[in-house]
Amino acid sequence: MNQVAHLAQRSITRTLRQPILFVPSLIFPLFLLAVNASGLDAATSLPGFPTDSYLTFAIGLTFMQGALFAMMGAGQSIAGDIQHGFFSRLQLTPLRGSSLIAGQLAGVTLQGLIQAVTYAAIALAFGAHLEAGPLGILVLFVLSAFVGLAFGSIGLAVGLRTGNGEAVQGVFPLMFVFLFLSSAALPRDLIQADWFQTAATINPVSYLIEGFRSLFVTGWDGEALALAFGVAAAVFVLGMAAASAALRTRMERT
Amino acid sequence: MEGLNGKLGNNGIEVEGLVREFKKGPRAVDGIDLVVHPGEIYGFLGPNGAGKSTTVHMLTTLLPPTAGTARVAGHDIVKEGPAVRDAIGVALQEAALDQFLTAREHMRLQAGMHGIPKAEAMRRGDELIERVGLSDAADRKVGGYSGGMRRRLDLALALVHEPRVLFLDEPTTGLDVQSRTALWDEVERLAKDEGVTVFLTTQYLEEADALADRVGIIDTGRIVAEGTPDDLKAEIGRPIVEAAPLDPGELDRMAATLARFGTPERADRGHTAVRLDEGTGELAEVVRALDTEGIAVRELEIHAPTLDDVFLAKTGRRLEGAEAEQPTGEQEVVPA
Numbered sequence: 333m334n335q336v337a338h339l340a341q342r343s344i345t346r347t348l349r350q351p352i353l354f355v356p357s358l359i360f361p362l363f364l365l366a367v368n369a370s371g372l373d374a375a376t377s378l379p380g381f382p383t384d385s386y387l388t389f390a391i392g393l394t395f396m397q398g399a400l401f402a403m404m405g406a407g408q409s410i411a412g413d414i415q416h417g418f419f420s421r422l423q424l425t426p427l428r429g430s431s432l433i434a435g436q437l438a439g440v441t442l443q444g445l446i447q448a449v450t451y452a453a454i455a456l457a458f459g460a461h462l463e464a465g466p467l468g469i470l471v472l473f474v475l476s477a478f479v480g481l482a483f484g485s486i487g488l489a490v491g492l493r494t495g496n497g498e499a500v501q502g503v504f505p506l507m508f509v510f511l512f513l514s515s516a517a518l519p520r521d522l523i524q525a526d527w528f529q530t531a532a533t534i535n536p537v538s539y540l541i542e543g544f545r546s547l548f549v550t551g552w553d554g555e556a557l558a559l560a561f562g563v564a565a566a567v568f569v570l571g572m573a574a575a576s577a578a579l580r581t582r583m584e585r586t
Numbered sequence: 587m588e589g590l591n592g593k594l595g596n597n598g599i600e601v602e603g604l605v606r607e608f609k610k611g612p613r614a615v616d617g618i619d620l621v622v623h624p625g626e627i628y629g630f631l632g633p634n635g636a637g638k639s640t641t642v643h644m645l646t647t648l649l650p651p652t653a654g655t656a657r658v659a660g661h662d663i664v665k666e667g668p669a670v671r672d673a674i675g676v677a678l679q680e681a682a683l684d685q686f687l688t689a690r691e692h693m694r695l696q697a698g699m700h701g702i703p704k705a706e707a708m709r710r711g712d713e714l715i716e717r718v719g720l721s722d723a724a725d726r727k728v729g730g731y732s733g734g735m736r737r738r739l740d741l742a743l744a745l746v747h748e749p750r751v752l753f754l755d756e757p758t759t760g761l762d763v764q765s766r767t768a769l770w771d772e773v774e775r776l777a778k779d780e781g782v783t784v785f786l787t788t789q790y791l792e793e794a795d796a797l798a799d800r801v802g803i804i805d806t807g808r809i810v811a812e813g814t815p816d817d818l819k820a821e822i823g824r825p826i827v828e829a830a831p832l833d834p835g836e837l838d839r840m841a842a843t844l845a846r847f848g849t850p851e852r853a854d855r856g857h858t859a860v861r862l863d864e865g866t867g868e869l870a871e872v873v874r875a876l877d878t879e880g881i882a883v884r885e886l887e888i889h890a891p892t893l894d895d896v897f898l899a900k901t902g903r904r905l906e907g908a909e910a911e912q913p914t915g916e917q918e919v920v921p922a
Binding site: 424 | 671672700
């Protein structure tokens with residue numbers, strides 16, 4: 333536990349000392365939110381659209397984008413450690429692999445949380461409505477941190493596997509495909525093209541976005557939240573398994 | 587070779603037939619044998635790509651050997667990796683520091699990884715930071731440190747858990763003379779005062795000569811010579827004395843006088859030279875003989891063999907600039 337605490341402290345310290353990291357992860361999702369909210373507001377007049385505020389509807393995508401930035405942060409951080417030799421320094425200590433992964437993810441979780449607080453504060457200030465009320469805020473932050481952690485573990489796996497920050501960046505556009513083939517822009521039942529509706533239905537990212545969205549639009553939707561936490565848990569398990577396997581390969585020490 | 591039987595106790599290094607091959611690559615280390623005695627400073631000298639860093643990576647457990655065995659601090663590097671890591675301190679070629687952390691934070695992190703209790707970690711950290719002269723910069727982020735400061739912090743970090751064996755991989759590369767001398771002093775102090783065994787790789791002849799009790803010269807993965815710097819140089823040849831008389835007309839008489847002490851050698855115009863039969867110990871007698879003959883001396887130089895001469899004799903190439911001659915395929919490949 334001591335090792336985890338030390339590595340977590342390092343990870344958090346690094347995160348807080350690089351405010352520049354937050355610039356793209358705050359500006360880009362909020363800019364896209366502003367564009368969507370103003371440009372696609374007419375979509376709220378579609379029959380069956382769940383809210384009369386596209387800002388309230390679109391905020392789910394913003395939280396999901398934040399998780400992808402957290403993923404990038406985790407991957408690039410470990411890849412940087414490998415490239416610059418810090419990983420070797422750690423390997424020369426009695427470091428346990430599990431401690432390294434847990435410690436690294438601490439900073440990612442904090443990043444996800446800071447982003448979530450900022451997104452929520454700005455969206456609410458500009459008129460978004462949180463149907464789930466004050467307790468919903470708490471659940472929103474917990475879900476944000478968990479989704480950030482889950483995708484952070486994927487980033488960690490890619491970073492450990494490749495040891496290259498540019499390779500981690502290469503995953504980002506791929507993840508954006510999942511974002512755009514989801515229910516980010518419209519509720520699934522309002523998507524007209526069959527192939528798109530099918531893609532959005534089998535795309536796990538849809539359920540994460542819908543989980544965030546449910547707190548704003550519906551209030552307390554147990555099914556949507558369970559699906560969101562469930563998908564996040566599945567991504568987390570997959571990410572951790574991949575990260576552990578990559579770490580075993582990377583830690584060639586005897 | 588004393589064999590890998592743990593005779594060297596808990597702070598020696600014993601290596602036998604160590605080999606490392608890389609996939610689709612060369613034999614970076616090709617069957618080396620060596621022994622480093624407790625408290626000794628062993629200089630591992632060779633050009634870039636010779637196999638120095640690959641050897642260090644194997645001995646520090648970062649890289650499994652393809653063949654051969656080694657014991658460090660009494661532990662097998664393959665079977666007892668954790669015990670080896672516990673006993674060694676390592677400063678790798680690049681001082682791998684986190685530019686966003688301060689020196690004090692680095693010390694706490696390193697101590698924490700070794701399971702040193704917080705109070706002890708703080709005390710030890712402060713002591714080491716002071717010893718390497720970084721007290722004034724201890725709370726500054728290392729991103730703003732000079733190369734010398736980074737190296738000194740790297741050394742301090744390697745010492746935080748009081749290792750019995752210290753590996754320094756080209757510790758002074760890129761440092762100015764002042765920083766290099768300060769680091770040498772600290773390494774010497776560690777070996778002499780604290781009995782730490784030091785395995786030091788370097789491509790600087792001067793460093794190996796000044797610091798190492800014994801030197802192993804490695805080239806293309808093989809140790810081509812080993813011994814004390816003086817023994818290695820003596821093996822290559824005796825020193826040459828070259829002199830010039832104040833009066834050029836005395837050149838022949840000076841040559842005849844010097845010839846009493848050894849074999850004549852080629853010399854610059856207006857000079858005469860002789861390779862001393864009995865080594866540098868004869869130098870005083872040479873000067874006395876010239877004085878007795880009444881020959882006034884304008885110049886007198888002694889050319890002692892260098893480790894570069896040793897390298898030249900063993901490999902046919904000079905060590906200085908040898909890295910430029912290394913074929914691409916023989917560059918060292920070590921994990922990041």
